[in-house]
Amino acid sequence: MRPAILAGVVVIQALAAAFFLGDVAADLAVGARDAHSLIEAGVTLALALGIVFGAVELARTIQALRSQEAALRAAAGALGEVITEAFRDWRLTPAEADVALFALKGLDVADIAGLRGAAAGTVRAQLASIYAKAGVSGRAQFAALFVEDLLALLPAAAPPAS
Amino acid sequence: MSAPAAPGPEVPEGGPPALWDPIVRLTHWGIAAAVLLNATVTAESDTLHLWIGYVAGALLVLRLVWGLVGPPEARFGAFPPSPRRALAHLADLLGGRPKAYPSHNPAGALMVYALWATLAVLVLTGIALAPDGPGGTADRNAAFGRGEWSVVLEGGARLGERDEEMVEDVHETAANLLLILAALHVAGVVVESRGMRRNLLRPMLLGARGRAR
Numbered sequence A: 001m002r003p004a005i006l007a008g009v010v011v012i013q014a015l016a017a018a019f020f021l022g023d024v025a026a027d028l029a030v031g032a033r034d035a036h037s038l039i040e041a042g043v044t045l046a047l048a049l050g051i052v053f054g055a056v057e058l059a060r061t062i063q064a065l066r067s068q069e070a071a072l073r074a075a076a077g078a079l080g081e082v083i084t085e086a087f088r089d090w091r092l093t094p095a096e097a098d099v100a101l102f103a104l105k106g107l108d109v110a111d112i113a114g115l116r117g118a119a120a121g122t123v124r125a126q127l128a129s130i131y132a133k134a135g136v137s138g139r140a141q142f143a144a145l146f147v148e149d150l151l152a153l154l155p156a157a158a159p160p161a162s
Numbered sequence B: 001m002s003a004p005a006a007p008g009p010e011v012p013e014g015g016p017p018a019l020w021d022p023i024v025r026l027t028h029w030g031i032a033a034a035v036l037l038n039a040t041v042t043a044e045s046d047t048l049h050l051w052i053g054y055v056a057g058a059l060l061v062l063r064l065v066w067g068l069v070g071p072p073e074a075r076f077g078a079f080p081p082s083p084r085r086a087l088a089h090l091a092d093l094l095g096g097r098p099k100a101y102p103s104h105n106p107a108g109a110l111m112v113y114a115l116w117a118t119l120a121v122l123v124l125t126g127i128a129l130a131p132d133g134p135g136g137t138a139d140r141n142a143a144f145g146r147g148e149w150s151v152v153l154e155g156g157a158r159l160g161e162r163d164e165e166m167v168e169d170v171h172e173t174a175a176n177l178l179l180i181l182a183a184l185h186v187a188g189v190v191v192e193s194r195g196m197r198r199n200l201l202r203p204m205l206l207g208a209r210g211r212a213r
């Protein structure tokens, strides 16, 4: 659950607990000791405990999300390094490296041509050269090269948010 | 690119969080609204005044619990009260080179504790003055009739006729003090935001991805 929603629930619980607490205190203050007041007191206590547990749970969720984000950021940064290194190993020209990055991001030939102000034919030739240098048959295989790296970089401790 | 050692919150270069957690934000704006409403709109004898007071009290207690179990920058340990360091921070600020702190800066921390303490006094004296709560007007009248209206203040103090006036005075003084402190607090936010060249308001608002950069 999103932290903001959880937090909203905790806040509403706290307001409810204050309401019951005021009610119980009033009953006890005027000397009421009947079953109704005592049960109400017990329920209020349980609610208060529930809020504390809810708060602890919320804090854990927030921390878990943060370490996931940190892991993803670290992995994304590291993957960037892996990619640059691979491009260097394959001796891609600077123009080819640009095209290869766009291709990894999922842009098609027309998009890349538009972005680079080049003809589609040029981009197609550059892609062919890139795949040849990387020793793959096409775009799908080319992208798959790095998916494996990304998976290896993600710590097992950071499963996707449920 | 070396990530900071601890998987901390979204803290840009050691400053306060880019976004405070939802409990800090919800309790803060709830409390701020409650304080302003009860100071200006509602009359003391209104049931609504009592309701709003209870809401403020509940939010304050929640924030204090959060100070024990919340994420690191929301915990009391992240902003210990220290007048000496607060003064040092103000001197830095005047000198134009304030340091960045991962939670409240030392001056802000003192202010937060002062606000909390004043609010606590306000809420407790408020409860003492209306012991049976907002919903219990009927109960209260009945208890008055039996002459046994009394109070469950901490420690089980009982309020007599003469004490009531004193508690009322404390309640009023605390209310005025809280407004003065809040005004100083907002002024502090403005000054710090200028001095640190960082918008301190945005992290307290909803803008989920509003990074001050």
Ligand code: HEM
Pocket (backbone or CB within 6 Å): B024, B027, B028, B029, B031, B032, B033, B035, B036, B063, B074, B112, B115, B116, B119, B182, B185, B186, B189, B200, B201, B202, B204
């Ligand atoms: C101008 C924008 C404001 C900012 C950026 C701001 C920021 C903050 C922060 C960061 C805290 C500490 C919260 C915590 O650690 O839980 C705080 C506390 C507090 N502020 Fe503000 N504040 C602002 C305006 C106001 C206003 C207008 C009021 C009006 C009454 C107010 C009343 C309080 C009170 C009573 C507290 C202590 C209780 C609490 O924790 O919420 N603030 N503020």
